[in-house]
Every structure is written in structure tokens, then in C-alpha cells.
Amino acid sequence: TMRGAIFDLDGVIVDTAKYHYLAWAKLADELGFAFTEEHNERLKGVSRMRSLDILLEVGGQDFSEEDKLVMADKKNKLYVEYISTLNESELLPGVKDYLIGLRARGVGIALGSASKNAMFILDKLNIAELFDSIVDGNKVSRAKPDPEVFLIACAELALQPVDCVVFEDAEAGVQAAKAAGMQVVGIGRPEILKDADLVVAGLHVLEGLDRLN
Ligand code: G6P
Numbered sequence: 001t002m003r004g005a006i007f008d009l010d011g012v013i014v015d016t017a018k019y020h021y022l023a024w025a026k027l028a029d030e031l032g033f034a035f036t037e038e039h040n041e042r043l044k045g046v047s048r049m050r051s052l053d054i055l056l057e058v059g060g061q062d063f064s065e066e067d068k069l070v071m072a073d074k075k076n077k078l079y080v081e082y083i084s085t086l087n088e089s090e091l092l093p094g095v096k097d098y099l100i101g102l103r104a105r106g107v108g109i110a111l112g113s114a115s116k117n118a119m120f121i122l123d124k125l126n127i128a129e130l131f132d133s134i135v136d137g138n139k140v141s142r143a144k145p146d147p148e149v150f151l152i153a154c155a156e157l158a159l160q161p162v163d164c165v166v167f168e169d170a171e172a173g174v175q176a177a178k179a180a181g182m183q184v185v186g187i188g189r190p191e192i193l194k195d196a197d198l199v200v201a202g203l204h205v206l207e208g209l210d211r212l213n
Pocket residue numbers: 010020043044045046047048051076113114115116117118137170
């Protein structure tokens with residue numbers, strides 16, 4: 001049985017994935033190449049600097065580390081601008097009810113996100129207090145698919161990996177959860193999340209099932 005639930009943020013709790021994409025696509029556009037939604041799948045769950053490397057690889061371009069830091073900073077400023085008006089209405093369907101239901105059952109709840117903007121987003125969405133532990137991009141040194149982020153979250157919940165279930169929308173995140181020895185529920189499309197133990201369209205599906213019990 002699940003004693004701990006670890007949630008990715010972007011694409012699982014809130015649809016910020018589209019704002020990440022818009023900001024990256026704008027950067028690519030300025031560099032003179034197109035960055036498609038298909039390319040963007042590779043950036044999901046991946047750290048900011050690694051995302052930039054993948055984007056530049058797609059565009060066949062290379063820059064110094066210094067230039068890359070400037071570019072990543074520019075992307076982030078744009079992204080933060082896009083999410084500055086984020087509010088509770090942008091929580092994905094079923095999220096809040098599902099978290100509240102888990103709490104009522106005594107399941108430990110953690111965030112396991114690569115984003116350095118996670119706290120800012122949780123505050124905007126007014127749900128930070130629903131988490132027992134928050135592990136974000138500021139606390140981790142190795143990006144997904146490395147299991148570090150989920151192992152820290154699990155330890156903060158004082159649980160073992162076998163007791164934890166991860167909720168992820170990204171391929172890199174599913175790999176990270178598997179590498180951590182955890183069960184993983186994919187949120188999104190089964191053809192992309194092939195290695196997940198179960199794939200659902202969103203947490204509203206699980207929340208609906210819980211209500212039937
Ligand atoms: C999440 C998103 C990625 C993003 C990463 C870093 O994993 O899925 O698209 O690049 O966080 O986010 P940040 O807000 O720190 O740039």
C-alpha cells in the first residue's frame with residue numbers, strides 16, 4: 001500500500017509546461033530556429049541548464065558557458081513573467097481533492113520537482129501547506145532521470161522507496177522514479193510514458209476512483 005505520495009509539479013499539479021514551452025520557443029525563435037512541441041517533450045522534467053543544452057542541440061548551435069547562463073536567465077525571466085498571474089484556477093483537475101483525500105488517509109505527501117520556481121508556484125496556487133515535504137531544484141544536485149530528488153523526498157517523509165508512489169508527466173521523471181525503486185503513476189499519454197506502472201489522464205481520474213470506494 002501507498003504510504004507516501006511524491007508529486008512532480010509542472011504538468012502534474014499545474015499546467016506550467018505550456019509556459020516553459022512558450023519561453024523556450026521564444027528563445028529558439030530569437031536564435032533563428034523552430035522549436036516544436038515534439039522537441040519540447042525532451043525538456044519535460046529536465047533541469048534549466050540541461051534543457052538549454054538540448055534546445056541548442058536541436059538548433060545545432062553552441063555557446064560558451066557564460067553566454068548560456070545569460071540565455072537561461074533570460075528564459076527564466078520570461079517564464080516567471082508568464083506565471084506571475086498564476087492562481088488556483090490553473091490547478092489541474094482533481095489535484096486539490098486528491099491531495100486532501102490522501103491526507104485524510106494518513107498518506108505522506110511530498111513534492112519532487114526539478115524547478116527552482118516551485119515555492120513561488122505553490123504559493124500562487126495556495127497549496128504549499130498540503131505538503132509534508134517540498135523538494136525542488138534548489139535542494140537537488142542531480143537532475144532527473146537521476147533518482148536523487150525522489151530519494152530525498154522519501155527520506156524526508158521518513159519512508160522507504162517501496163512505500164512511495166511517484167506521480168509524473170515526464171519520461172525523465174518516470175525513469176527517475178523507477179531508478180529510485182518506486183512505483184510510478186504516469187500523468188498523460190501512455191505512448192510517451194511507456195515505463196510507468198499505470199498511466200492516467202490526470203489526478204481527477206484517481207480522485208474519482210477513490211470516491212467510489
Ligand atoms: C521542471 C519542468 C522543466 C523545467 C525544470 C526546471 O522539471 O518540467 O521543464 O525546465 O522544472 O524549472 P525551472 O523553473 O527551475 O527553470
